[in-house]
Amino acid sequence: MTAPVLTVEKLVKRFPAGRSGLFVNAVNSVDLSIAPGETLGMVGESGSGKSTIGRAILRLTEPTEGKITFDGRDITRIPDREIRPLRRDMQMVFQDPWSALNPRMRIGDLIAETMKLHLDLSKTERENRTVRLAERVHLRPEYLRRYSSDLSGGQLQRVCIARAIATNPKLIVLDEPTSSLDLSVRAEILDLLAEIREQSRAAMLFISHDLGTVRLISDRIVVLYLGAVVETAPGEALFADPAHPYSQSLLSAHLPADPEAKLSRHLLVGEIPSPINLPSGCTFHTRCPVAIGACRNEVPGAERIGDAEHYANCLRIAEGGNRIKPTEAA
Amino acid sequence: MSLLEVENLRTHFISRDIDNQIRVAEALNDVSFTLEAGKVLGFVGETGAGKSLTAQSICGLLRPPAKVICGRVTFDGHDLTAMPADDLNALRGAEIAMVVQNPRTSLDPLTRIVDQLVRIHQAHAGGPLAASRTRAMEMMEAVGIPDPKNRANAWPHELSGGMAQRVLIAMALMNNPKLLIADEPTTGLDVTVQAQILDLLKHLTERFGMAMIIITHDLGIVAHYSDEIAVMFAGTIVEAGPVSEVFEAPGHPYTRSLIAATPERLKVGGGAKLGGQPPDLYNLPSGCALRTRCVFASDVCATPPPRTRVGPDHDVNCHFAGDLPS
Ligand SMILES: Nc1ncnc2c1ncn2[C@@H]1O[C@H](COP(=O)(O)OP(=O)(O)O)[C@@H](O)[C@H]1O
Ligand SMILES: Nc1ncnc2c1ncn2[C@@H]1O[C@H](COP(=O)(O)OP(=O)(O)O)[C@@H](O)[C@H]1O
Ligand SMILES: [Mg+2]
Ligand SMILES: [Mg+2]
Numbered sequence: 001m002t003a004p005v006l007t008v009e010k011l012v013k014r015f016p017a018g019r020s021g022l023f024v025n026a027v028n029s030v031d032l033s034i035a036p037g038e039t040l041g042m043v044g045e046s047g048s049g050k051s052t053i054g055r056a057i058l059r060l061t062e063p064t065e066g067k068i069t070f071d072g073r074d075i076t077r078i079p080d081r082e083i084r085p086l087r088r089d090m091q092m093v094f095q096d097p098w099s100a101l102n103p104r105m106r107i108g109d110l111i112a113e114t115m116k117l118h119l120d121l122s123k124t125e126r127e128n129r130t131v132r133l134a135e136r137v138h139l140r141p142e143y144l145r146r147y148s149s150d151l152s153g154g155q156l157q158r159v160c161i162a163r164a165i166a167t168n169p170k171l172i173v174l175d176e177p178t179s180s181l182d183l184s185v186r187a188e189i190l191d192l193l194a195e196i197r198e199q200s201r202a203a204m205l206f207i208s209h210d211l212g213t214v215r216l217i218s219d220r221i222v223v224l225y226l227g228a229v230v231e232t233a234p235g236e237a238l239f240a241d242p243a244h245p246y247s248q249s250l251l252s253a254h255l256p257a258d259p260e261a262k263l264s265r266h267l268l269v270g271e272i273p274s275p276i277n278l279p280s281g282c283t284f285h286t287r288c289p290v291a292i293g294a295c296r297n298e299v300p301g302a303e304r305i306g307d308a309e310h311y312a313n314c315l316r317i318a319e320g321g322n323r324i325k326p327t328e329a330a
Numbered sequence: 331m332s333l334l335e336v337e338n339l340r341t342h343f344i345s346r347d348i349d350n351q352i353r354v355a356e357a358l359n360d361v362s363f364t365l366e367a368g369k370v371l372g373f374v375g376e377t378g379a380g381k382s383l384t385a386q387s388i389c390g391l392l393r394p395p396a397k398v399i400c401g402r403v404t405f406d407g408h409d410l411t412a413m414p415a416d417d418l419n420a421l422r423g424a425e426i427a428m429v430v431q432n433p434r435t436s437l438d439p440l441t442r443i444v445d446q447l448v449r450i451h452q453a454h455a456g457g458p459l460a461a462s463r464t465r466a467m468e469m470m471e472a473v474g475i476p477d478p479k480n481r482a483n484a485w486p487h488e489l490s491g492g493m494a495q496r497v498l499i500a501m502a503l504m505n506n507p508k509l510l511i512a513d514e515p516t517t518g519l520d521v522t523v524q525a526q527i528l529d530l531l532k533h534l535t536e537r538f539g540m541a542m543i544i545i546t547h548d549l550g551i552v553a554h555y556s557d558e559i560a561v562m563f564a565g566t567i568v569e570a571g572p573v574s575e576v577f578e579a580p581g582h583p584y585t586r587s588l589i590a591a592t593p594e595r596l597k598v599g600g601g602a603k604l605g606g607q608p609p610d611l612y613n614l615p616s617g618c619a620l621r622t623r624c625v626f627a628s629d630v631c632a633t634p635p636p637r638t639r640v641g642p643d644h645d646v647n648c649h650f651a652g653d654l655p656s
Contacts (some may be wrong), residue, residue, distance in 0.1 A: 183547065183549070187590075187596050190596070209591075210595025217598065250521060250522060255528075255548070257548075257589065259573050259577050262555060267526055268522050272520075278603055319362075
């Protein structure tokens with residue numbers, strides 16, 4: 001097997017919670033890895049730590065503990081001046097293209113900007129490449145002379161993607177890149193990302209709270225709950241056979257756009273506990289319909305399921321007690 | 331007689347530009363639909379299609395420069411468009427209740443939740459305060475707020491998003507409405523919370539015999555929680571009918587593109603997608619507003635598309651309704 005392009009080991013991120021002296025436990029010992037060219041999807045409800053993990057990988061936030069290895073190099077504690085050169089190989093796309101782009105710069109200059117920072121190109125080379133990049137993201141060349149206020153959300157997201165791929169990065173971190181777009185525009189952007197992945201073989205970390213979207217684009221998916229990975233599986237395996245009780249609930253709450261699809265519901269009671277006061281043991285035990293006494297004390301490790309790359313962190317898997325009985329609804 | 335009948339509703343934004351020229355944004359154009367008592371109707375369409383504006387026009391909640399140009403809204407036998415403002419206000423919050431997105435901003439931050447519930451009951455039903463308080467407790471219980479006795483005294487900021495939405499639903503129920511309009515009631519909430527809220531709304535419509543209009547951009551919600559669907563595009567309903575019919579055999583090119591773009595049907599990298607941008611409401615093309623983006627469009631589409639019945643209660647506004655290749 002080829003070496004992963006990214007490895008995250010026991011990543012922890014705590015934020016001070018106001019002046020209380022307490023901490024927000026945003027990320028709690030997360031392990032993950034991404035192979036070259038692979039798209040890893042990351043799902044979880046809001047506050048589950050997705051963005052914080054993305055930002056830690058990008059070194060936009062300092063990890064509290066753990067280790068991040070990118071392209072064979074430990075980048076956990078590299079100084080600020082070494083972060084900028086890193087961007088060439090590790091790019092990003094965020095949810096809100098409006099705030100990601102400087103409204104006073106022309107679109108062409110915005111796309112050329114990343115090349116100017118990272119690549120040693122002549123002005124003409126840069127301009128030619130800008131035109132080619134616009135073509136690759138299916139943006140008409142006349143837009144290059146316009147400003148962001150003239151473009152729609154979908155077009156602006158194409159600009160962000162062009163910026164991200166301008167330096168041929170090895171990894172692109174995409175944090176909810178389609179979440180603020182309408183359905184048909186979202187479909188176009190997903191098409192574009194799939195196309196770019198084919199052409200460039202860049203690895204992607206695709207973060208989204210939307211299961212349907214993640215499923216479409218990912219080779220493997222990690223499910224987060226309260227800042228911890230509860231399950232990792234190839235996309236199809238996760239949807240066909242979610243093993244962790246939380247994944248089962250999350251999938252059962254998903255509404256396929258098909259009135260004939262039967263919903264088998266086992267909705268969770270209550271709401272996500274505060275990350276300031278994490279429950280002991282398995283942090284899901286307070287809402288888990290199949291929790292047993294041990295779940296309160298023991299932190300579950302990753303259990304392998306079947307023979308694929310499918311793991312879930314649940315104490316009840318060994319004895320097969322992890323399945324929630326569904327109730328029919330709607 | 332239907333509970334709600336909306337006929338040829340047009341709502342425009344009329345303003346003047348810097349040269350003092352009148353500008354008109356044709357936001358709603360000939361919106362017509364009916365809703366039977368106890369039924370759930372789902373409105374879908376992209377951002378800016380006019381879904382919220384339809385709800386606001388029905389309830390008389392428009393603010394200038396928005397204005398109903400023409401059309402008729404009949405609710406339970408009353409013509410709302412001809413009704414004096416005071417009567418309409420009395421109806422709203424009682425017979426017709428609304429639940430909107432962003433529950434937290436819709437609650438009064440300076441009033442304990444029980445007092446907000448009591449206030450809306452007093453404003454419409456009146457009667458002894460104690461009765462309103464009892465009703466408030468019952469409704470908090472009905473919407474699944476745990477430990478209502480204690481939560482009653484909570485301040486809005488102490489509630490999670492899901493809890494705040496439950497409080498808003500309780501508020502909408504206080505006066506036993508015949509129609510509940512829920513505008514993106516779960517947008518911004520997490521999927522597990524969304525499922526709880528939608529199940530609750532569905533359960534409440536059955537329990538209290540309410541009709542509901544649920545406005546959403548999520549076809550999954552409409553597929554599972556409504557009886558009928560109305561698809562909006564550029565301020566018109568381009569297709570309407572029973573949910574199962576419309577998903578099974580969508581007749582309008584726009585509906586087809588929407589359904590094809592849902593995660594369940596989407597083939598990443600495959601198939602043509604409806605490209606382009608929403609039309610400019612200040613400068614709508616003549617005839618069908620979709621024609622500049624529609625692969626089936628021809629010259630005839632520059633004339634207004636007729637409403638065509640393609641199945642039981644299933645209408646499509648397209649020149650080629652029923653004749654498109656499937
Ligand atoms: N800068 C910050 N300061 C304090 N708390 C933060 C900060 N950023 C994120 N958090 C908290 O960390 C947790 C995880 O947040 P986030 O990574 O944004 O989750 P997600 O992207 O999955 O919604 C949340 O409880 C959030 O409130
Ligand atoms: N003050 C205004 N002047 C002109 N157009 C407006 C104004 N307010 C809203 N609109 C337009 O009205 C249309 C309908 O909006 P809305 O009903 O909120 O859409 P939806 O709820 O379907 O997303 C939108 O295209 C919006 O741009
Ligand atoms: Mg986030
Ligand atoms: Mg709206």
